[in-house]
Amino acid sequence: MFRNRWIRFLSGTDGKELSPSAYFSSLPVLETNRLVLRPLKRKDAKDIFSFSSDPEVARYVLWEPHRSVADTKAYIRYMLDLYHRGLPCSWAVTLRYSGRVIGTMGFMWYSDANSSAEIGYSFSRSEWNRGYATEALRAVIASAFSALPLNRLEAQHDIRNPASGHVMEKCGMKKEGMLRQRIRNKGELVDVALYAVLRSDLEP
């Protein structure tokens, strides 16, 4: 089994490899030094709205800033449905000491055929540059390669958002290239940098 040093405690998988649908329908709780990653709950709406309504947080992601808590509640309902259906989904990233949700991180897609997946994330602006995204991504990489039959985990970022690439690099993902005008973001075709980590990059 893939071993890791980035998760203090991993509940829900007992170190066993699971099918993607079993993993997503019962997303494990991941604890790190400062964070707990757990499935979203309805009561998270206020915390998540507080950062998902920030245009700066939404600037380089594919969703629009939430206009009201109703948008956030709809997002949470959508996520609960993904858990229910065992489809690629996200964690709420919470602070251990207070329980406050400061971000979300999760799977954009999962390919059984290629044993690959993509991760995405966003964090509250008030918490940027404290190492939280790096801490959370390390835990997610460790969990994903430990519990899923995964060979390749990708992430991509708008090249105008280098902080995100820095997070990927700090987590051992390798930059594979720049894809020109790959994505339409808020009406504009933008260049993205593609990063990935392979199982063989992590195992001795």
Ligand SMILES: CC(C)(COP(=O)(O)OP(=O)(O)OC[C@H]1O[C@@H](n2cnc3c(N)ncnc32)[C@H](O)[C@@H]1OP(=O)(O)O)[C@@H](O)C(=O)NCCC(=O)NCCS
């Ligand atoms: C990108 C994002 C997730 C980073 O989260 P974070 O918690 O601040 O990340 P970390 O603190 O773990 O690491 C950020 C790193 O980027 C660096 N950084 C910050 N601004 C930077 C910039 N303009 N250029 C290069 N590096 C930068 C920080 O110094 C830090 O590196 P360090 O630890 O070596 O000092 C956060 O800014 C965010 O949520 N942005 C909005 C949503 C988003 O863009 N999501 C990513 C979509 S691909």
